[in-house]
Structure formats: C-alpha cells, structure tokens
Amino acid sequence: MILYLVRHADAEPKKPGMSDFERELTLNGRETTQKMAKALKKMGVKIDLIVSSPLVRAVQTAEIIQDVLNVGAEILKLNELIPGSDFMAFLSVISNLEAENILAVGHEPYLGEFLSWFICLSKPIEFEKNSVACVEVERFSQCGGDLKWFVNPEQILKLVE
Template identity: 30%
Template sequence: MDLIFWRHAEAEDEREGLSDLERALTARGEKQAARVAAWLDRHLPDGARIQSSPAVRCEQTVSALGRKYKLRDQLQPGATPADLLEAAQWPHAKQAVMVVGHQPALGQALAQLLRIEGGHCAIRKGAVWWLRTRERDGQEQTLLWAVVNPETV
C-alpha cells in the first residue's frame, strides 16, 4: 500500500473573527500547492483515494491537484495519528491513499510508521511524504519512497 501525507500549504495567520477551519492559503501557499500538485499529478496512481481535512487551507491545497477528493472531519486540526491511519485504512487499503492534513498529527503518524525516536517528525508546509509497504522475508516493512517540498519541485 502507498500512503501519501500532504501537509497543507502556507496559510494566513490566525486572526480575530476567523475560526481555525476558515484560514485560507496565502498567495505563496497557492503557488506551493500548485507546484506540488503538478508533481503529484505525474506520480499519483489514477485510482488513488484522496482524503482531506475540511479546513479551507487543506481543501484549497488538494483542489490544486484537480482530482476528486473526500472531506473527512476525522482529519481536521486536533486529529490524532490513529485518526489519520484509520481514515487511510492503513496498511490494508487496496489502493494508494493520500491524506491532506495538519501538523502535528501528520508528523506523529510518520514518526510512528518510520519508528523515529521522539515520536515526531517535522513536515514543511506544502510538503508530501510518500510511504510504501512491502513484504520481505515474511515481514511487512514501511519504506520512505519520496519526500517532496514545494521549493524543490
């Protein structure tokens, strides 16, 4: 199974009168999302299941990809790594799954899957971390297949 984590691109700062879910991408964030979406479009399998937090900044990020996606309340800010992995049906989904979401849950889920000490992994805004499972010698392994940052694509 392929599991792709995409952190939302740069968003506007919190301000009075605006809920966290309503924060939109900045102009820079829109460019970041477009650059990463172009890379993803070339590499993402056609049958990939795409899920996004309902936060405006996540929906704007995933919209840049131009593919169908599903909003999942389970992925909104405050989600746990268990929420993300359950939504993705890790590791048993039949197709690739992409989750568009937030820190710290994305980084915590990565740390858990890759067995990173400290239980946290920093993920840049707009970045994609692509994991792949495989079986070797009768044991399931999780591999880091790609890391893509908006500045490097």
C-alpha cells in the same frame, strides 16, 4: 497501498473573530501548491483518492492537487486528520477505502507525529508547508509503514523549474 502525506500550503493569518478552521490559502500558497502538484505529476504519481482535513486551507490544497493530477473521485473530508486526532482512527478509516493510492492533506504537528509513529521513529519528522511523504502501507498499525521518500517544498519545486 501507497499513502502520500501532504502538509497544506501557506495560509492567511488568523484574523479577529475568525476560526482557525476558516483560514484560506494565500496567493503564494495556491501558486506553490500548483507547482508542487505539477512536480508530483512529473514524477509519475498516480492518485486514486484524496482525503483531507476539513479545515479550509487543507481542502483548498487538496482541490488544487485534485485538479492538476486529474483525480476524478470526490475529496473525502476526514475529522481524523485534524491535529490531535487519534492515529489508529485515521488508519481505520483509510483501511476501509477502496483505493490503492491515497493522498492525505493535513497539518503540523499531526502529520510529522503520525509519520514518525507509523514508520517507527522516535522523533517527529518536520513537515514544512507543501512537503510530501510517500509511505508504503504494510500494516494498519504503529510501525506498519515503510517510508519510500520524503521531499520538502524546495526539493520538489526544483522538478518544475
């Protein structure tokens, strides 16, 4: 299985009375995600299934990627991608999915901490907004992943310029 990890795009600041779960993507966040998804398409990335944190900004990022990459399957919203969630719970869910190429949209610091734990690094990897990591899953456990590549937004956006 190949697992792509994507941090959501730029989101609006939290307003008084607004839950962090409700924050939407900014116009710039939408445009950047569109370009990032086009770059993934240009790289030949094929996705069978997209899973996303249920937070609005992550779901919106996932929807843009779904549209650009023509992913027919419905986006699966996973509470296991909310920051602070258990890494093994996330792996347990994806291990039971019928897909070879899964793209997961989430947040910092969760993604950086998860990736480091999964590929056996001692320090978290920093995921800027719209960063993408490609990991080959060898085992659904700590140190069970093999990092194939990692690109930040500046690198991936150069592919579509």
